[in-house]
Amino acid sequence: MRAAWFEARFGNVEPCFFAASKRLTLILVLILSVWASCQAQPERSTLPAATRLATIYVQVSLPNGRPAGGALVTLRPTRGAPSIGFANDSGRLEFPGMPEVQYSVTATTPSDPNLVSDAVEMNPSLAANGNLTVQLLLRDRSDHTKNPKPGVIRADENEQRIPREARKAFNEGLKFKGNDEPLKALESFNRAVELYHEYYQAFSERGDVNVSQRKLEEAAADFDRALKINAHYGPALRGSGYCKLEKREFADAIELFEKSISADPNNANTHLLLGIANLELDRREPAREALQKALSFDTQPVPRAHIYLANLYARERQYLQAADELHKYIEADPLAAEAAGMREIEAKWRARAAAP
Known part of the structure; x- marks a missing residue:
């Protein structure tokens, strides 16, 4: 039995009903209103609210449970360019300073392109401390269904505040x-x-x-x-x-x-x-x-x-x-x-x- 243990060792958008001409009129009115407000209060400036940033921790494992060192991890927001990085020898990677928006994260390994992970959907804003820990398991492509379900991130894992x-x-x-x-x-x-x-x-x-x-x-x-x-x-x-x-x-x-x-x-x-x-x-x-x-x-x-x-x-x-x-x-x-x-x-x- 001991030998067996070692064989192997993670908003709807409503349609717009305004005609194009009405929409253009509303936009012009809004611009003029903002301009007039700025003219009336020249010494005041309106700054955008500060965006909360999160750190996303990713742990990638091989099918046998060992760390997937060198795995290529892609963190893709719903809008904008993706963030890409390589896991360290322990299969870990950090994405610090990330805006709290919806993301999809996946991993592959350059040493074996046939190994991929399922896509995990997540949003750091839903975690208590704004930080997430995501565990990805690399599997053979043949094991993946054509429409895989999004990975589930456990709340108790998300909210760990690990020093x-x-x-x-x-x-x-x-x-x-x-x-x-x-x-x-x-x-x-x-x-x-x-x-x-x-x-x-x-x-x-x-x-x-x-x-x-x-x-x-x-x-x-x-x-x-x-x-x-x-x-x-x-x-x-x-x-x-x-x-x-x-x-x-x-x-x-x-x-x-x-x-x-x-x-x-x-x-x-x-x-x-x-x-x-x-x-x-x-x-x-x-x-x-x-x-x-x-x-x-x-x-x-x-x-x-x-x-x-x-x-x-x-x-x-x-x-x-x-x-x-x-x-x-x-x-x-x-x-x-x-x-x-x-x-x-x-x-x-x-x-x-x-x-x-």
Whole structure:
């Protein structure tokens, strides 16, 4: 199960009824009125009201959940030129000083043009503090429908008031985590939650690192803390479910994985873990459905799903299908440590399938 965890790791405008000549007359009257007012009060000037500016934070993730460093992010207002920038190594990008108008934000990755995000519609003026945090998930173009629904931005995510130093520590933690430096990552995430106690993303990321270090009790506590702040956060639901899976509390794990999929339906690893938990309870059809779903994501390879699917077929005495699944796993990862043993099992199952 531990190996499975690492397979993968966001106004109507009324029509004008005036004739053109009447409209022109009204405009002239308005201009003359303004001019006369200015002549009568030469020392007064009318200044436009100050426009509130917002900072829009964007986090871009690859299909496997890792930060999409170098992703190209486009922030497009309803009117005017778009703002374009590249995400840093942690997959983050800030657009400071943006007018509070309606925007659409999308992301692509130059390294793989086939990966794109759905468009997320947003308006900073609707947030309490005028700042927004948007999470974008890159997916294969084939996964997108022709008319995708606008992404939803959660209010509890929008209104986080994360101190700059806490955000900096969090980004450093993501970078260390991506570079496989767990101790440094833990130090950074510790710093982030010390500076901002409601930083549920940092608690969840720290939980992931603790899982990688086999500190499952600490990991479970981190995921639980994250979910107390945001009960709908997909990565924390998945992490908490994994800890339940390791403790063989399969029914609880299944419930958490299903909630995680509701929050983030496009994570192949969660479907894999859901399949494993169902298989442990011998719930074959739900297990089959989840494992096949995990294998349907072309941009998120989870070859170990073939092993569990093979196990399911073997339980049903469908030895040819079981052998085929093992063969697919070996083809996907021929240098795996267990590849030789898998070849032996595959041969035995093919022999059983051929026996009268």
